[in-house]
Amino acid sequence: MIDNKSTSPITDLEQINALIIDSIQDIKGKQIVKMDLRGLDDSPTDYFIICSGESNTQMRAIASNVNLRLKQEAGWMPSSKEGQESDSWVLVDYFNTIVHIFHPEARKFYELEELWSDAEVTEYQDV
Numbered sequence: 259m260i261d262n263k264s265t266s267p268i269t270d271l272e273q274i275n276a277l278i279i280d281s282i283q284d285i286k287g288k289q290i291v292k293m294d295l296r297g298l299d300d301s302p303t304d305y306f307i308i309c310s311g312e313s314n315t316q317m318r319a320i321a322s323n324v325n326l327r328l329k330q331e332a333g334w335m336p337s338s339k340e341g342q343e344s345d346s347w348v349l350v351d352y353f354n355t356i357v358h359i360f361h362p363e364a365r366k367f368y369e370l371e372e373l374w375s376d377a378e379v380t381e382y383q384d385v
Contacts, residue, residue, distance in 0.1 A: 269332075271304065271305075271354055271355070273332075274328070274332060274334065274352070274354075274355060275292060275305055275307060275355055277327060277328060277331060277332060278307050278324055278328065278352075278355065278357055279292065279307060279382055280327075281320070281323045281324040281326075281327045281328070282307070282309045282320055282323075282324065282357075282359075283382070283385045284323050284327075285311075285316060285319045285320045285323050286316070286384075286385060287309035287310065287311055287316075287320050287359070288309060288310045288311070288312070288362075288384050289308075289309060289310045289365075289381075289384070290307070290308070290309045290381070290382040290384075291306075291307070291308050291309075291371065291379055291380065291381050291382070292305060292306070292307050292379070292380045292382070293305060293306040293307075293308065293370075293371070293374055293377040293378070293379050294377055294378040294379075294380075295374060295377050297376075297377075297378070298374070298376055298377060301374070301377075302356070303351075303353070303354060303355065303356045304354045304355065305354065305355040305356070306355075306356055306357075306358060306370060306374065306377070307355060307356070307357045307358070308357075308358045308360065308365070308370055308371065309357075309358070309359055309360070310359075310360050310361070310362050310365055311359055311360070311361065312361075312362070313361075314344070314345045314346075314361070317344075317348050317359045317360075317361065318342060318348065320348075320359050321339065321342065321348045321350055321357070321359055324350055324357055325339075325350065328352070334352060336350045336351055336352055337351045337352065337353050338350075338351045339351070345361060346360065346361045346363070346364035347359070347360050347361070347364050347368070358370060
């Protein structure tokens, strides 16, 4: 669990990623993976964090919780958000880390894990 009593903003990217993952787990996001893209040529960012939500309501709740906790605990705001009204995919871009929240069928269709299969992947247990 991330220490939310800290008064100084979090600046370390590993701590930011841990906070994102914890925020997803708060809302029971499934099949969470962190993909380290830093060693790949032409990668769009340093990290992808990918998870699945079982409904568009849960997907929006995950995105909202990530946004809220990063703002409150780290002072970070996303550079962009896409798909908030989508039934299949919500993207939250924090520049160095992009969070992808998928409906399970859309996740299978877009296959980001296969597309970036050379990345170092860390899987997290469902809560």
